[in-house]
Amino acid sequence: MxxxxxxxxxxxxxxxxxxxxxxxxxxxxxxxxxxxxxxxxxxxxxxxxxxxxxxxxxxxxxxxxxxxxxxxxxxxxxxxxxxxxxxxxxxxxxxxxxxxxxxxxxxxxxxxxxxxxxxxxxxxxxxxxxxxSMTITQYELDSLLYRESTTTEDKVVKGIDLHTLQTVKSIFENPQAQELTASQLSELIGSSRSTARRYLEYLVGEQFLHIKPIYGTIGRPERKYIYHGTYEQNE
Missing domain, CATH: 3.40.50.2300 (Response regulator)
Structure with missing residues (x-):
């Protein structure tokens, strides 16, 4: 405790x-x-x-x-x-x-x-x-420094919770889990796949994550999300 x-x-x-x-x-x-x-x-x-x-x-x-x-x-x-x-x-x-x-x-x-x-x-x-968090996004800074200017409507539209966002970031910053799909993340944070994808896409926009398509034999390619630091090392 x-x-x-x-x-x-x-x-x-x-x-x-x-x-x-x-x-x-x-x-x-x-x-x-x-x-x-x-x-x-x-x-x-x-x-x-x-x-x-x-x-x-x-x-x-x-x-x-x-x-x-x-x-x-x-x-x-x-x-x-x-x-x-x-x-x-x-x-x-x-x-x-x-x-x-x-x-x-x-x-x-x-x-x-x-x-x-x-x-x-x-x-x-x-x-x-x-x-x-080892790194901080602009959204997190804005939520901290300008919390009064961020309206409830803005938060609902974004659909992003600050604590959940930090949890997702911490998962990717772990060296053992720096590449995940939306399905894998949803299991880790206990959410739906669509909710997990919302946070992943947001972090892509923040340049915290990068996307790598995974091509299978049937259907559309699945997206794997990669931590920015790992992506740069492999370039």
Missing amino acids: TACKSVWIIEDDFRVASIHADYVNTIGGFSVTESFRTGQEAIKKLNLTSSLPAIILTDLYIPDVEGSSLVRHIRHHYPSIKIIVISAATERGLIKDVVDLGILDYLIKPFEQQRLQQAFKKYLNEHHLFQN
Whole structure:
């Protein structure tokens, strides 16, 4: 069983911190393991811990914190930690400062639980993309960086799910399975042949795969899809 990813909360109002913790703990795969009332408490713990959190939720209005200084400190000393700011601060200059520091997301209080779930989904998409693929397609980048501009209608027309796409890519990047037909792929991912072919043809368009016809004795030639790296080596 995969361990839950650790989330820390920095919020001076314990009641608000408790609500945020309840929200996070309903999201599968994440668990709030620490909660701090001040920035110094959080920094002290970061300096001592041997296990950094995956995500920190922090307010900007903390008694011992000035503006974006805490976010700046964490981003500088612990760049692997993703930061989600949850604050009532709406000043343009302050928000620009923390956005420029490379935070994962910014939620303005009060917010809906679904909005926080979207922030964590962004984290999962980014983590999965960079951890499980040796190469990345333009579609995957667009889905990650411009998720708000990609309409539901566009996604339905494409018929492409990001996680399934990454699974298909991972299969082809395995040296033992770099040439597959639609039938073979459908068995591996548990889909219909037409669904498998949709992903294969999409990856051909992305130049991740190439097509090699297989000529039999009867009927139309079957298509075999070949991983781009293997294709280039054999040229």
